[in-house]
Amino acid sequence: MATRPVPGTPSWLRETNDRTALSLLLEHGVLTRNRIGELSGLSKPTAAQMVSRLETAGLIHAVGEVSGGRGPNAASYAVRTDRVLGVAVDIDATTIRSTVVDASGTEHPIAATPLRVTDPDRTPESDVRAAIDGACEAAGVASDRVSAVCVGVQGALDPRTDELTFIETLPGWPMQGITAHLEDALGISVHIDNDVNLAAIAERTDGVGRDTGGFALLWMGDGLGLSVDQGGSVHRGASGGAGEIGYLPIPRSAAELDQDAHDLQDLIGGPTVARLAERHGIHAADYTAAVEAIPGSPARDALLAELAPRIAVGVVPVLALLDPELVVLGGPTGRAGGDRLAELVSAELRASWGSSTVVATGVPAHPVLRGAREHLLAEVRNALFAEVSRISA
Structure with a gap:
């Protein structure tokens, strides 16, 4: 496991600067090198180095040019939002609803997948895999980019034992070790939460709370x-x-x-x-x-x-x-x-x-998905910043 650079060292300064550049691009959208320098307070050469490192690592890419008057046009850059993706999932008794979550917070289409409630071969991994595939198809992105899911269920998960309770609407789902089971089966990070708790998160960020x-x-x-x-x-x-x-x-x-x-x-x-x-x-x-x-x-x-x-x-x-x-x-x-x-x-x-x-x-629509999306937004961004730590070391 890689250790963080020691504060004050060149590698620490590179990571700090690169994280600053990535944060500015996530906050403001498309920016030029000069604008990144202005917003960060860093020099033009330092901003150019930051952009070069992030672009080489595939975390950002050039998306166009901006006219600056005299001289050549300046290249503009944006975060590669397809680098790391999450999928927010809401499962009820009859339907799975899911949507892709990227680091920019872009609103993607919501896929609705009917459940075959009497299917004897139904498993939790088949449910979540269907949610991922449906969301990615609706958004037009590759499902192998998905590194995390947040699943809202009509039940409760004991964080001490990884045990589900009150899961009458989830036939085929095991009560014991559900998060570990899904992570092993899918090979991605899994977060399971009660649907009403996720709706409350949405109410806090987007609603009356x-x-x-x-x-x-x-x-x-x-x-x-x-x-x-x-x-x-x-x-x-x-x-x-x-x-x-x-x-x-x-x-x-x-x-x-x-x-x-x-x-x-x-x-x-x-x-x-x-x-x-x-x-x-x-x-x-x-x-x-x-x-x-x-x-x-x-x-x-x-x-x-x-x-x-x-x-x-x-x-x-x-x-x-x-x-x-x-x-x-x-x-x-x-x-x-x-x-x-x-x-x-x-x-x-x-x-x-x-x-x-x-x-x-x-929250007028899909509060459970919006809460799951809020959870994943932080997780996807953290994954990008972890990549910054790797390239800046």
Whole structure:
């Protein structure tokens, strides 16, 4: 294993300068040698040497020329974003969604691969390989450039034992040693995380959690989940199972809302939302479409009004235990209900609990993928900087 250069030595100075040049290109995009020198505060000869080393190593390439007035045009350079790639993956019960992640943060197409849920030969490596192939085909890049994946699952991973739990939607996946199994089978770095935790990362970087000290994301879909952001760090719990709020029994005081409900999943899970929508005369393809029914229509207003006190039952324990600055309603139901549902839940909580701030998610689409993408962006960039260390030694 190579050691880092000693500070103050020529190799350390080369690495420091080369990392600076690469960082500037990642931040600003296409730059000339002179512009790299100006932004870094280094001399033109030093900037030229940095560019030459990075270009020779294949980390950057010339992409055009810029006219500088008199004299020859100056070559412009950009990072070779195809050098190291990652793939963000979101797996639910029926579909794998995946997208390529490169060091520049470019938005690539999202591939949707249907799962053969009854396939007896299904394995975790076949699922992830299908995700990689689909994403790379959609982006028009070679799959052998992929060095890392981040997989969002409807389950929990114990970081101490590499054990998956709550994985009813992942038939064929082993509970024990899943990360090690995938890394051995695929030959790349693998990071597995709960889908709601990844959605919270997206909410922090791209949504309503951006400027908060912390927030709680209540995910409402087919199932329920909770993720807690504390100053930009997601709380996962000792076993990785923090946030499995769907199993929380409902209090006696909420029994009048639904006499047949035993836990929060029964109270506000997707199947219940679909049933309530039917009762209000909303006939839709699924519960999300039902909640998205024509804004302002009496039937939708009645559905949201019935959902709000049910959701408030799930939010009260979060307020009591965590007292978050913000509660975000996410997942398919939270996104479809939007601001109106958040307003109704806020009103319920003011009446029963006191002041609280409840808002709708600020991530309009694919929050799990966006969170996985954010994780991989740092990993892919770190891999490029590791290459800088190698060439500068």
